Structures are given as structure tokens and as C-alpha cells.
Amino acid sequence: MQTPASPRSISTMQVLVCGALIVGLSLGIRHGFGLWLQPVTQAQGWSRETFAFAAAIQNLAWGFFGIFAGMIADRFGAFAVLIGGAVLYALGLGGMAMSTSPLLFALTAGVLIGAAQAGTTYAIIYGVIGRQLDPSRRAWAMGISAAAGSFGQFLMVPVEGMLISGLGWQQALVVLALMVLLIVPLAFGLREPGFRGGAAPVRDQTILQALGEAFRYPSFQLLMAGYFVCGFQLAFIGIHMPSYIKDKGLSPQVASYALAIIGLANVFGTYFAGVAAQKIAKPKVLAFIYFARAAAIALFIWAPLSPASVYLFSAVMGMLWLSTVPPTNAVIAQIFGVAHLSMLGGFVFMSHQVGSFMGVWLGGLLYDRTGSYDIVWYLAIALGVFAALVNLPVREGAIARRPAVPRAA
Numbered sequence: 001m002q003t004p005a006s007p008r009s010i011s012t013m014q015v016l017v018c019g020a021l022i023v024g025l026s027l028g029i030r031h032g033f034g035l036w037l038q039p040v041t042q043a044q045g046w047s048r049e050t051f052a053f054a055a056a057i058q059n060l061a062w063g064f065f066g067i068f069a070g071m072i073a074d075r076f077g078a079f080a081v082l083i084g085g086a087v088l089y090a091l092g093l094g095g096m097a098m099s100t101s102p103l104l105f106a107l108t109a110g111v112l113i114g115a116a117q118a119g120t121t122y123a124i125i126y127g128v129i130g131r132q133l134d135p136s137r138r139a140w141a142m143g144i145s146a147a148a149g150s151f152g153q154f155l156m157v158p159v160e161g162m163l164i165s166g167l168g169w170q171q172a173l174v175v176l177a178l179m180v181l182l183i184v185p186l187a188f189g190l191r192e193p194g195f196r197g198g199a200a201p202v203r204d205q206t207i208l209q210a211l212g213e214a215f216r217y218p219s220f221q222l223l224m225a226g227y228f229v230c231g232f233q234l235a236f237i238g239i240h241m242p243s244y245i246k247d248k249g250l251s252p253q254v255a256s257y258a259l260a261i262i263g264l265a266n267v268f269g270t271y272f273a274g275v276a277a278q279k280i281a282k283p284k285v286l287a288f289i290y291f292a293r294a295a296a297i298a299l300f301i302w303a304p305l306s307p308a309s310v311y312l313f314s315a316v317m318g319m320l321w322l323s324t325v326p327p328t329n330a331v332i333a334q335i336f337g338v339a340h341l342s343m344l345g346g347f348v349f350m351s352h353q354v355g356s357f358m359g360v361w362l363g364g365l366l367y368d369r370t371g372s373y374d375i376v377w378y379l380a381i382a383l384g385v386f387a388a389l390v391n392l393p394v395r396e397g398a399i400a401r402r403p404a405v406p407r408a409a
Helices: 012-031 033-044 048-076 078-098 102-118 122-132 135-167 169-180 183-190 193-198 207-216 218-247 252-279 282-302 307-320 325-336 341-370 374-391
Strands: none
Touching: 012 078, 012 102, 012 122, 012 135, 012 169, 012 183, 012 252, 033 048, 033 102, 033 135, 033 169, 033 218, 033 252, 048 078, 048 102, 048 122, 048 218, 048 341, 078 102, 078 122, 078 169, 078 183, 122 135, 122 325, 122 341, 135 169, 135 252, 135 325, 207 218, 207 325, 207 341, 218 252, 218 282, 218 325, 218 341, 218 374, 252 282, 252 307, 252 325, 282 307, 282 325, 282 374, 325 341, 341 374
């Protein structure tokens, strides 16, 4: 039996409201990055692969730094990590606006913002939820936070589109840099008493023991494989679909509305995924989501393209967009407990971000080589079927551990 990581003295409402607003703002800003692809590349004279590479680096940095952000949050609490992440986010957005070379753009839009997202999104917030809420409400609460991130996407994409149109892409990034600093006051609402003053919670395992246990456990490996596919699909669609739609002759407004619809539908999809994960076996929920994504993508690329088909696809994909997040993290907590939840969630998310890197980068690379996104669309379909199959054998029961040997007096 694991010892609770900290006194449960933060109210459920406080955790949900502060966590939801932080995730909504952080992911909401990020979700609109695809709107910058054409303005930036046209103004700077860069290829789409250059922009896609920076976005791919961002995803990879998010996953890499997420591991260490999770370790710090598990050891010292989420507060310091959230503050650092907000500052890095502002610096990264400002740096994007001032970048004059592909290298500088990759460092700011890629490395800095990737590190910032590692400290301001799900792994950190879910660690607080895991420690502060009862297990019977954990998947539901994770669904609430994921839904808030989705609402942020719905809200921020039109805002970003208007900022670009009204101020230009550089000034729009500066405004976003100021907006993201709102995370700082919200972080005070997630200060956990058990971590104040550097007091570490009592743990049954060291970090190395927890990692060794997880990586030897087949279900953890299968969850990582499935999350790789999730990252590939979402990053490719989020960054490249606006340009795909414009290439097909539809207006830029269709692309903006499509991303906004994804964000709005995702509010409901992630919430219902969290609710379903409390009542249905979580691996079955995940398998359904991946199968449904593969089917939706296939129908989208085979049907005649029109604004109506784009909006319908966006609504369906929105319902499935971040709906993998609550069941996946709830499974990790259920198997391994919450003492190292942020760190283990960070490792699984690293796999997600490797997939994101491949989805974004291959989208730009293959477009520049072939003049089409067709190959990557078909890859996304095949990987969706693969992810559904590997999630079915996941075992969600708590892992069996030997009782700790009492220390001699």
C-alpha cells in the first residue's frame, strides 16, 4: 500500500479550476501554431520543412524536458515547475518573433517552447490531481483538465487568427508572450502543503526503482507504443492540416474554423473519455479511440473535400483528439500509484512526443519532396490501427509488489 504523497488539503475545486486554466492557456496557445506556418515561411523565405522542423524539435523537447520536469514536480511539488515553465514560454514566444535564421527559430519555437510546455501541461497538473484527489474520481478529474485544455484550443485559435490579421505575426507573438504569464498567479493555487519548504513526501521506491519496475512491465511498454501513435497523428494534423486545406483551394478561414472546431469538440471528447474510463476498462476505451481515428482519417482523405467535410472531420477528430490522455494517465496511476506519477507520465509522454516529431517533420519533408501530404495521411491510418491493437492487452490492475523490508532499529 502506497503512502499518500502529501496532505490532501487543496480543495477539489481549487485543483480543477487552477489546473484547467493553466492547461487551457498553455495548450490553447500551442494549438494555433499551425496558423503561423505560412505567414512565417513567406515572410522569411523559408521552406515548410524549416517551420516543420522547428515544430518537431518543440515536440521532442517537450517530451525530453517533461521527464525531468516530472521528477522535479514529484520531488518538490508542481509550483516551481509551473513558474519556470511560464517564464520559458514567454521567452520562447518573444524569441520566435525576433528570430532571423532557421537555427534561432528552432531554438526558440522548438527548444524553449518545448521545455515550457513540459512544465505547464498535463504531466505536471495530473501529478497534483493524483496526489490530491481520491482514486475513484481521478480519471474524471483528468478528463475535466483535458477538456479545459480543449476549450483553450477552441478559444485561442480564433484569437490568434485575429491577432495575426490585425497586428501581424510578430506583434501577435509578443501579445501571446504577455498572456502566457497569467500562469504565474494561477500556479499559487496549486501549492501543495506537503512540498513547501522542500519537504519531500515519503516514498516506497527510489526514482531508479520506479523506472526499472515500469520499463520491465509489458503494459507500460504498450502504453508508450500507443502514445507514440497519438503524438504522430495529432502533431501532423494540427500543424499541416491548415496548409493542406489551403492547398486544396479552400479559404484560410476554413482552416481557422477547423482548428477551433477540433478544440470545441475536444472539450466534450476528453470529458466523456474521463467518464468512460471510470466505468469501462481503460484499455478498451483507448483501443476504440485509435480505431475511430483511423476510420475518420480514411473517410476524410477519400471523400470529396469541401468546407462541410472539413468541419465534419474536425468535429469527429476533436472528439478523439486528447481523449487518450485521461485513460492513459489514469492507467499509469492505477498500475504504479501516484508517488512517481508525473515522472512516469513524462516518460510515456516522451514516446508521444517522439511520435509528434515524426508526424510534424515527415509532413513537411514529404510535402517538399512529393508536393503532397498523401503518404503521411496513409501512415496515420495504419498507425491508428496498430495503436488500437497494442492497447487491447494492457493490464490496468495494480502491480504486485513485495512488502518493504523494515529497517533495523
